[in-house]
Amino acid sequence: MPSGIIIRGIAGFYYVAVKDDGVYECRARGIFRKKGLTPLTGDRVIFSVTDPAGKKGNIEEIEERSSVLVRPAVANVDQVIAVIAARSPDPDMMLLDKILVTAEDKGIRAVVCINKIDLDEGDRRTRLKEPYTKAGYDVIETSIHDTEGFSRLKEALEGHISVFAGQSGVGKSTLLNRIMDTVVMKTGSVSEKIDRGRHTTRHAELMELPGGGYLVDTPGFSSYELMG
Structure with missing residues (x-):
């Protein structure tokens, strides 16, 4: 069969x-x-x-599962891309640490992605990434204008089932759009009033990546929960 x-x-x-x-x-x-x-x-x-x-x-x-996310419901994820923005919105470091600790506890590889570096002022991203590079995490910097960062992100995704996690408005769906070289999700703008993005991803779906592997966005969730 x-x-x-x-x-x-x-x-x-x-x-x-x-x-x-x-x-x-x-x-x-x-x-x-x-x-x-x-x-x-x-x-x-x-x-x-x-x-x-x-x-x-x-x-x-x-077949036997290597991992199970219950929010959203996805099996066999083996890599988490924890996304924060250099600004707009300001990074939620407590949420980032929660994402990394959860992945570490379950033996899932974690990568930190600092997005929107084009909005950075005063080299804030250097201060953001320093403790995570010292802790041994791979930290990738991206923006809509950057090519090198996206090349590194694509390489990190190859051969894995990866999930993006991070607060609203940091650009998770926009990153996926560019990685797939097509608009695969409708992206939302950040509300000026509350400085948070509208959730526009409606379902969990694996997207096959051009270089191999799969990527799934976390629909409507800032973080994620692993079973067991």
Whole structure:
């Protein structure tokens, strides 16, 4: 039976990407419900094909998960990109530390991304990144005008299932748009009144990266929670 990875789940339908064979629309067998197990975006699954022409099938087996995020519900994430902005909004360092500690506790690689460096004043980003580089984290600086930083970010994402995490308005969806070289998500502007971005990402979906690997945005969540 073929195998693949769930890239999206909507209303009981699971869309499974198969290498060199496109995407299959699958349903989960009732046995998973009896076991209290729900397929998740990011799951690696084995499925039977019920309609070859229409690319439809049934999920028969869910392979062992390396990690499970419960907010949002995504399996097998092995890298977290913790995003802060040099300014607009001002960085929430407590949230950043929480993201890093959670990843460290679960054995998930974490990378710090300082975005919007074009808005930096007084070389603030140097002060922001210093304690994290000293702690051994890979710190990447990005902006909409920077090429080198995006090249480093793309390299860091290759071969991983990565998730962006960070406060509203730091540019997570904008980063994803540029990485994918197309507008894959509608981005929101930062409200001048409250200096926070509007949540515009509505569902968890794995996006296959040009250089290999997958990336999922955290829809409507500043941080994330890991199961167990």
